[in-house]
Amino acid sequence: FLVQEFSRFHKEITPMFDGLNNNRVHWKELADIYQAKVDAIENERKRLEEEQAKKGMLDPINPRFSDFVDKQTGYTTKNILAAPLMNGKDPLGVVMAINKVGGNEFSKADEDLFTKYITFATVIALQHYTSYMYNVESRRSQVLQWTASKVFEELTDIERQFHKALYTVRTYLLCERYSVGLLDMTKEKEFYDEWPVKLGDVEPYKGPKTPDGREINFYKIIDYLLESKEEIKVIPTPPVDHWALVSGLPTYVAENGFICNMMNVAADDYFTFQKEAVDESGFVIKNVLSLPIVNKKEEIVGVATFFNRKDGKPFDEQDEQITEALTQFLGWSVLNCDTYDKLNRTEWRREIAAEMVIYQTKATPAEVQQILNTKEKFDMNPEDCDQREMYKLLRANIPEAKDVDLLLFSFSDLPVSELDLIKCGIRCFFELGVVEKFKVPAEVLTKWMYTVRKGYRDITYHNWRHGFNVGQTMFCLLQTGRLRKYYSDLDAFAMVAAAFCHDIDHRGTNNLYQTKSTSPLAKLHGSSILERHHLDYSKTLMAEESVNIFQSLQKRQFETVQHLHDVCIIATDLALYFKKRTMFQKIVDATEPMADEKEAIAYVSNNPIRKEIIMAMMMTGCDLSAITKPWEVQSKVALMVAAEFWEQGDLERTVLDQQPIPMMDRNKSDELPKMQCGFIDFVCSFVYKEFSRFHKEITPMFDGLNNNRVHWKELADIYQAKVDAIENERKRLEEEQAKKATGEDGGEGGKSKTCTIF
């Protein structure tokens, strides 16, 4: 056992010296002293060996002594003085003295001397050991930090990620070459490729497989040749006789997931490494360390193989530790590559779906033709045809002002067909004078308007009719309400367009319902959920050239239009209404006393924020405008609004298993008039009152509102009267009952007395 210990000691000590790369030269002196002693022992051993050879062998007596080495060497061990070099509880090595010279055994004095020497030797050994281990840990930290630095630089595919990391850490790995093989991750074959196998026409695969059942196929190899001048080789679909693969070791590692450390490649029986140079560089494989790269799902994604430690020694436990830390980290980091793949695939699926939405909602040529009604001219190249001719043609196909007066606040969509409303929408832009000014091609305008219509769902209230009404009211506020004086033509263009789009693709349920049902819309948008969706939709249309009415604008103008869409469409979230109330009122207060119109125009136009606040309040005024319409319109529309609310209430009950609020509870439909009064008083009244104060031209809206207030109040009162009557009847019956009971009981309560008096 001593021989084993001694050989182990040597093995352990050697790398300690080798590891010392940080030229602590003053240790050399101490090492030399130590080496001198080792040499002295060795010389003495040799001398005794020779002596023994002359004398012949002597049998050992102590049963713990193994004569294995003596038999091998012909030396006779007579006595031994040995002590371990300890690092706490861990032995670092053993020092021993063999065969006392000039005596039959080691004396007490020898032991004392030996002990003193051991103390000294321990200091040296420990310092070397600690220093080596420090170097190992330091390299491991560096390898991890550099790998992390590369992995987190960006999301990328596995090849690029591995290469970036492996290239960066090359100086810490202290080996002549390394090679990384990436494994095919395909688990299942296409059904048609399985047919020949299942029919028995083709032999099933019998080759090596990964533990999770994949056929082992290195689809790519990256070789890092560092032994002379650096060279990196990327080999897609490497041949089976590639120098790094041909021994079969990487395949074995991929098959079993073991870390394999081949200390002496030449002596290995299991794997046949090339005995001669692997390539023209003359590189010969001496020792190999091969590790699987395993992801967090425990799948082997690749194999990293390290060749020839730089100092020519075999790879040791510490090399295994460093490379294992590296390969483990790389394996884990495959999460990022998988995510990269997943993100790309999700994005492509989104793009595919988005294109399908556009295709399915974009007005078809036939639909555009339905409005443009110009068979011959339509097929012409828009570049070629005279847009003024087209405009004339388009206007000729639009309902006349005598049929529908879009300039009236009291306009009602109810008698107009949905198709005619599309035409009316187009007319608004002509009336604004923006079609010619901003060079909107007639087909594009038609297609856009029709596409907007198709974007609205056929739901109870928030359908195309509502979308149209908001656009028309915006048009009215600008023109009839004379608010246009504060805005540029581009502003007006954007505001009316945004108003038409403001509820596009509404689903008939409100923001709170999106949140409660955790719809994807709610997950995507933190606030103003539906409004942000309508905004996204309107911007999608701007991104689609064939329906982009803003296509002729300059970049800056286009950005303005986009911003105004943000302001206008987000403003329709009633939750934000209270934020802007006071700011709007201040503007009205400020302009009211201004005698000169120009002063007011300057006050607003010169301040983009005031323009935005008024614009935002205009959107609210448009969105709620149904409440200002003539009673015969309002009474019908209010029911549609209510019906949609009740449908949501039904969904809340059935889908969410929740009790809806009274407004959405169809069992409380009788309370609609009362709720309308409340809504008028707490929300609408302010808007139209302030707008009437701001511009007297808008007074018709406020009048309409007040008129409807009277009607709703009347209905509410009738209902309340009924409720009261029932309540009174109930009370009467109760009292009667009480009276009877009193009578029966012969009671003498004050109440019954009062009744008698009454």
Next chain:
Amino acid sequence: FLVQEFSRFHKEITPMFDGLNNNRVHWKELADIYQAKVDAIENERKRLEEEQAKKGMLDPINPRFSDFVDKQTGYTTKNILAAPLMNGKDPLGVVMAINKVGGNEFSKADEDLFTKYITFATVIALQHYTSYMYNVESRRSQVLQWTASKVFEELTDIERQFHKALYTVRTYLLCERYSVGLLDMTKEKEFYDEWPVKLGDVEPYKGPKTPDGREINFYKIIDYLLESKEEIKVIPTPPVDHWALVSGLPTYVAENGFICNMMNVAADDYFTFQKEAVDESGFVIKNVLSLPIVNKKEEIVGVATFFNRKDGKPFDEQDEQITEALTQFLGWSVLNCDTYDKLNRTEWRREIAAEMVIYQTKATPAEVQQILNTKEKFDMNPEDCDQREMYKLLRANIPEAKDVDLLLFSFSDLPVSELDLIKCGIRCFFELGVVEKFKVPAEVLTKWMYTVRKGYRDITYHNWRHGFNVGQTMFCLLQTGRLRKYYSDLDAFAMVAAAFCHDIDHRGTNNLYQTKSTSPLAKLHGSSILERHHLDYSKTLMAEESVNIFQSLQKRQFETVQHLHDVCIIATDLALYFKKRTMFQKIVDATEPMADEKEAIAYVSNNPIRKEIIMAMMMTGCDLSAITKPWEVQSKVALMVAAEFWEQGDLERTVLDQQPIPMMDRNKSDELPKMQCGFIDFVCSFVYKEFSRFHKEITPMFDGLNNNRVHWKELADIYQAKVDAIENERKRLEEEQAKKATGEDGGEGGKSKTCTIF
């Protein structure tokens, strides 16, 4: 300068001893010896100091000597013997002896003794230093490995990821508490929140900002209280007087991005730390190390603050290194949290778009009504109504067999309206007998068929008419062609349904065009690009309950249907046609000599692979069936196919800037008949010949094909004759020209001679 060196020595040495946590107890002995010497020097220094105090001060002579300490302490330094403790080129410390006792200066002997002592002291100091550094590096490795292990476990949000990592490494950080504050990453405010500021109604934010301009707002704090029993506290929107924030240090770090090491909190003037206990636990802050957590975009995402090193000492450079490695890694790993967020948002956007596609393509109640034509019954709850009544009603609305015979291979869709084709599609399922058997509700069947129709785009060839024809031919092959005997009713149901869906949402361009134009479809699908998309679409319809004709099936049956859709729809990729040719031929060869029909049925039905191969070839037979139709149909359809190819050719020229292949080049449209002959000979002929051999009932298709072959050949010959005539004319003119030239030149060439003879 000596005083400075000495104080530095002490500072450096202290952590060395403190760092020794790996009970190497036998070093204690050596340390004690060293300490005894240090104490002796200290005592001597004190003694001399006292002596000096009595004597009065003495001015130093050497100009390199600083009397700073002497002045402070009143001690008189007369002479110094000093030497550094070196670690290679780095000084670890300085040992010095002051004021020789019993002499005026240190002697040569003193120097020698001192040098010996220094050698020894260096060994000790270096071992402690290395050992401490090993411990530091080891902890750093561990911190990095554990952090990586957690970060790569799964993609998650920043809070969860940081917490998982910070919790896992707590034992390596050796401090009593730490606290991590997460910063709000919002860069821009909503435009409406900026209004009050821009109007001057609200003061602009004047508080601290991050270097990239964000307002500093710790929206969440996670406290790790480790000093007694472990406690983790998560504080959303922490108050400003939270114990970890109140000093202002984390805000300062977030503002400047500095690493701040407060060695002695009590003495700090800049930050006011709480002097008393921060909470009821009695914890008092002694020293603090605070680091920014910075992502790869150089934005500060949070601040990590460490309180009270476990041994009571201040945090040193090595603590900074470990915590910096940790916070750096955490900061980098924010890439994963950002990706998680991005992935989620992309997925939500995809879901929103997918729902919009379904909404926009799903048959509306009005459209279903158009076919079911049962106003009263339609609005009934499907659960309530008698499906047999509904079936009767539906069948009554479907074109009669006398008008259109769906059982004929020669059926032509051309005289039938697209709406009627929807009805014909529905009839196929009734004829198969699968509607009743698999309990397909009449409205669902109608809605599905209509939705499939709407899924087809209105393009030149691969439109709903083509989709219908393939479904009808599949129906014919099963019924008229008697192939049904190999298949179950469920198989037949799935096969016809798949056939109707097989080209849904085709874009009029082929797979190669998808690849060349790098469309999202091509990025998503590596092969059979469009076919996989048609398949996805057909499965989307199965996932939508209101149009899922397979809704009454059991799970296993449903899985069969899905698999058959895979087989049938992918099989329409002509690129896979050659893979299955031989396998199909083998089946035909095997069944041909079988006298008993039952034998053939068993041969096919009992082997699912043979069933699939025939099924796949049936799909090809259906997809190409236009080529077997009566000439008046084929001649028209072939032109539509060609027209779509030419459109793609145009796109290749304009969009991809490439020359299309002859088949897609409209300038080579004259060669259509020749190309049709080639297509028949090299692709189609095999299919219909083998099917006719397999089942004689299918011979009409092969006959139709051969008939069309004759027609195309005729046209090809006519064209060829024209080409030849032109060519001959060209040659003739050439020769004439040559003759003339010869004549003019007066040449005597052999040719002109022959001409003369001729």
